[in-house]
Amino acid sequence: MKTRGRVESENQLFGERAEKGHHKVIQHAKASDAKTTPKHYDFxxxxxxxxxxxxxxxxxxxxxxxxxxxxxxxxxxxxxxxxxxxxxxxxxxxxxxxxxxxxxxxxxxxxxxxxxxxxxxxxxxxxxxxxxxxxxxxxxxxxxxxxxxxxxxxxxxxxxxxxxxxxxxxxxxxxTISPRAQSISQKSFIALYKAGKAYLKQSPVLWCPLCQTSIAQAELEVATRETTFNDIAFKVDGEVLAVATTRPELLFGCVCLFVHPEDSRYQHLIGKRARVPLYDYDIPIMADDDVEREKGTGVVMCATFGDSTDVMWYDRYQLPYRAVMTFEGTIDRAVPIIGGMPVLEARQQVLKALAEAGLLLSSKTIEHAIAIHERCGHDTEILPSRQWYIDILSNKQRYLEAADEINWYPAHMKHRYLTWVENLKWDWCISRQRYFGVPFPVWYCQNCGAVMLAEEAKLPVNPMESKPDKPCTCGCTTFEPEMGVFDTWATSSMTPFINAKWGEAEDRTEQLMPMALRTQAHEIIRTWAFYTIVKSLYHTNRIPWKDIMISxxxxxxxxxxxxxxxxxxxxxxxxxxxxxxxxxxxxxAASAKLGTDTFFDLDELKGARKFITKLWHATKFAAQHLEDYNGELPETLLPIDRWIIEKCRLTVNQAKSQLDVYEVGAARLALDGFFWHNLCDDYLEIVKERLYQPEHRGYDARRSAQYALNDCFMNMLKCYAIYVPHITEYLYQNFFKASEQENSLHQMLWNQRETGDTAILAFGEDVQKTVSEARRYKSTNGLSLKAELALIEVKTKSEFQAWFRESESDLLACCRAGKLVFTEEV
CATH class of the missing domain: 3.40.50.620 (HUPs)
Known part of the structure; x- marks a missing residue:
């Protein structure tokens, strides 16, 4: 079994922060001063x-x-x-x-x-x-x-x-409630209103009875509930016509029946009138291509309002409105039989009345998908109300095109955005009947009802605490303030503009936008990402950011x-x-692929704690052996040292390529593989004797190892600095700062170095295999890792044998063997 070698020094390590002076010669912290660096890391x-x-x-x-x-x-x-x-x-x-x-x-x-x-x-x-x-x-x-x-x-x-x-x-x-954010949000609204993109309309709106406010399509979630699918007997020319519905409590609001124009079962009924059961009034039977012939009986009840299809038909055919639901989520008291009841109670009461009258043909229990408000989980309703909207439906194609101008990480998240845009059914309702929000900068003339906008120079304004500075065009000077507030997304969709101080005294929109990166979670693609794109296109005709990183x-x-x-x-x-x-x-936190969900429990932290301990001891070990290092590149680097330096460079470049596409987890995995296995498990064990005994191995050989140690550990500290900034900064300040130009590790740059020495990398793999086989042999045969071996057989290419000869002392010391025997690899 492969075992990791210890990298801790047998001597207690302490360091001192050398004063920063000339940097032509490296001055590493000394181990002789016991004032600064403790034996154990105290986070x-x-x-x-x-x-x-x-x-x-x-x-x-x-x-x-x-x-x-x-x-x-x-x-x-x-x-x-x-x-x-x-x-x-x-x-x-x-x-x-x-x-x-x-x-x-x-x-x-x-x-x-x-x-x-x-x-x-x-x-x-x-x-x-x-x-x-x-x-x-x-x-x-x-x-x-x-x-x-x-x-x-x-x-x-x-x-x-x-x-x-x-x-x-x-x-x-x-x-987002600050005066600056309010001013920018209100300025956005005024610009959109003047451009004809924001408008006021009395129309059906999504409504949450619990939160007592209108909501937008993006705030809906789908929940599965158990309910009944009921076939109810309408009458046409005295004959029974079965109509299926899950919402019998809306019978009083039924304004039309729809069938598919090509449904042979019902073509003869198109244009006739049907009598609504229990309430005994007549409604038309009409044909529409959006009817699903296979669903229920194929005859659809259009009530005001059961779902978005009802709203579509209401608008398409200019149907009348019949009030059933109230804003409190109960049945209007004017509705016979069920007036004043909560929805579920009313539903059961209607079904009971239908059954008693012989008008309930069948009823079966089903699992039914319904729309709920994501904020509270309550069932939503659709009710007519005067609300403010932003036009989004007329620009869907532009939003789809914008997706191609943005780099999505991970790429498949783009599909979620496209699916959302393609399935938009409502303009964006931005008004909310709440209290703690950004007010609309709007008043209404009490005489003619005209909309009066606040002056931009006066923003932010609260219309409930102020009034317009000039009369309405009709001459009236009395106004009614808009009592609603913006949907919170109407303001948070402006975050790039808030950061850029758009339209403010220190406007830097041209400098900052489009921003380089948006970071967010995947569940708000349909809200924050989409709404920000809408606002940016409307206000700048550009995308808000170049890249989007989705967790x-x-x-x-x-x-x-x-x-x-x-x-x-x-x-x-x-x-x-x-x-x-x-x-x-x-x-x-850097343990998962970007965009994927992960589980968490305390056991997940064990590996992280082991890493911190390893980084602490390994760096202290390296620092101990760099105290007398002068920073000069030796005339000759030994092959083992060349290998670890090249492997380090390759690893840094691999990590960089992953981080360039925001894969922090994959980058950390590459760094971990090098740090644990190549650097600590193998290299430090291989060169340990050369570092400890220069009087036997030679000071030039020790300087070669010191150069490699300094190079690799500085690179590792810089790379790991983005993940574990505290311990890396501390190690830098204690052991490396005296030799560097920067006050902080986090102000340093990663080394941008090309790699390409594939031969030395292949040689290093053979070295690792050799060490691993020696360890495995001892473990398999029940020997201590300190046990002496007579010889080690090295299977390698002929061109690597010279490098092995130069590394022979390192390998014999590491494996505790007498000599190397070479076998040429075919």
Whole structure:
């Protein structure tokens, strides 16, 4: 069995931070000063110290005057709707790793952070925490409670991200309820209204009876519920006509029956009238191609309103409206038999009345898909209401084209976007009948009803607290304020514009947009991604960002997403960090392929803790042997050293190619393979004697190993810096800073070096096989790894034998063997 060699020094290692001076000669930290570097790694002290150092030195501050290429990131502002969970850590940390990576590739990284702190999710949090209902309090009292609550949560959110070591420029922080965000959101609305893209309309709208507000199509989710599929007897010319429906409580709202024009069963009924059971009024029978002939009886009841098809037919044929549902989710009191009842009670009452009258032909239990509100899980209704909309249906083709202009990572997520756009049925309803949100900058003339817009120079405005500065064109000077607020997505879709201070005094839209990267989870492709694309195309005629990086979910158990609302987020991130360290949590976060869901339990952190321990001891071992290294390239590098340097270069390039397509997990896997197996398991064991005994092996041979150690460990620290920034910075500050130009490891660049020495890489593979076989032989035969072997047979190509001869002392010492015997590989 292959065993890993120890890399810890037998002597206690301590280091000192050398003063930074001339850098022509490397000055590594000394092991003789026992004041700075402890024997064991104390993450609780180190992580807070490193964060303080980054903050005080302004390591991550965006430099607006830099001549480096700009890399701007549009990060999702977390919704203030409850505490953060490990799922947030998973996705946000992956994105933060990209920010660090791009900074170490020479980019001037614009990395802001915000909080989505207005709208229904926040209101529901406030109601839940305070045991109140918004509608039962004065508006201003409830809004004040919202402000207090969001301030508390935002402070906690920010503290958590800082504890994780996020390289955010916090001076760029924004909140979607802030005056600047409100001004930009209102400015967007005014521009769209003037362009004819935002409009007010009295029409059927999706409505949540529990949340008491209109909602958009993107806020719907599908739920499966058990219900009954009922065949009900309508009458046509005295004959029974069976009509199937799952919503018999809407019988009083039935305005038409539809059949397919080519359905031979019912062609003779087209144009006739049918009598509605129980309520005894007549309605027309019409033909439409959208009727599904195979569903139910093939005769469809159109009621106002059961679903989106009812709305389509209502508009298409200008059908009358008959009120059944109220905004509270009960039956209108004017409806006979069931007036005032909740929906489910009304449904059972109607079925009972139909059965008693002999009008219920059949009823069977089925599993039925219904639309629910994603925010609360309540069944939605469709009700006529005056709402504000943004036209999206007339521009679907442009949105589809935009998808091709954006680079999707992973690529298959593009299909989700396309499917959503292709299946859009409603314009975007942006008004909400709530309280804590961005107000519409609108008043209505009390005389003629005209819309009065606020002046852009006065934004942001609250029409409930102010009035227009000029009279209406009709001369009227009294106005009614719009009482609704924007859908929260109407503002959060403006995050690139908020970051760019669009239309404000320090507007840098041309500098920042399109941004380089949008990071987000896959469930908000239909909302945040889509709505941001809509706004960007309308306002700039350009895509909002070039790349979009889409993360997966963290699942608590099979098939269940971590969420604030579910009781599966008990392992709070702050507790996990205090127990296991930020770097351990970060390392775990880079464990999955981009866009894929993953499971989480505490056992997942074991490997991360082992890695931190290994990195600590391996780097200390290397530093001990670099104390007297002068930084010069030896005249001759031994083959083993050439191999590890070339393998390191190849690994760095492999990691870079993965990170360039945002695969932080695959990149970490490549680095781990090199660090654990090539560098620690094999190379350090092979060169250990050469490092410890230069008086026997020669000082030139030791300098060759020192050059390779310095090269590989500096490269590993830089590469791992994006994953575990605290420990890598600490190791740099203690052991390498004295020899480098940069104040922080995170201000350094990855080495951009070509590789191509395939021969030395192949030689290295043969060396590893040789060592592995020797270890396996001892293990199989019950021998100690320190047991002496008479000889080792090396099977290799003839052209590698000279390199093996140069490496013979290393291999004999590592394997504890007497001599090497060569067999030529065919």
């Amino acid at each position: 609780k002290t180190v992580e807070s110290d490193m964060q303080a150092f980054w903050r005080e030195a302004a390591i991550y501050k965006f430099d607006d005057s830099s001549d480096k290429p700009l890399y701007a990131i549009d990060t999702p502002p977390p919704t203030v709707s409850g505490s953060l969970h490990i799922g947030h850590i998973f996705s946000y940390t992956q994105a933060e790793m990209i920010a660090r990576y791009k900074r170490m590739q020479g980019y001037n990284v614009f990395y802001p952070f915000g909080f989505d702190d207005n709208g229904l999710p926040t209101e529901r949090l406030v109601e839940r925490e305070n045991g109140i209902l918004a509608k039962e309090l004065p508006r201003e009292v409830f809004i004040e409670k919202c402000i207090q609550t969001t301030s508390k949560y935002e402070a906690a959110f920010r503290a958590l991200w800082q504890t994780l070591g996020f390289s955010v420029d916090w001076s760029l922080q924004y909140e 997966g979910f963290v699942l608590a158990k099979k098939g269940e997403k971590m969420s604030k609302s579910k009781q599966n987020a008990a392992m709070a991130p702050d507790a996990l960090i205090k127990t296991h360290s930020a770097d351990v949590i970060r390392y775990w």
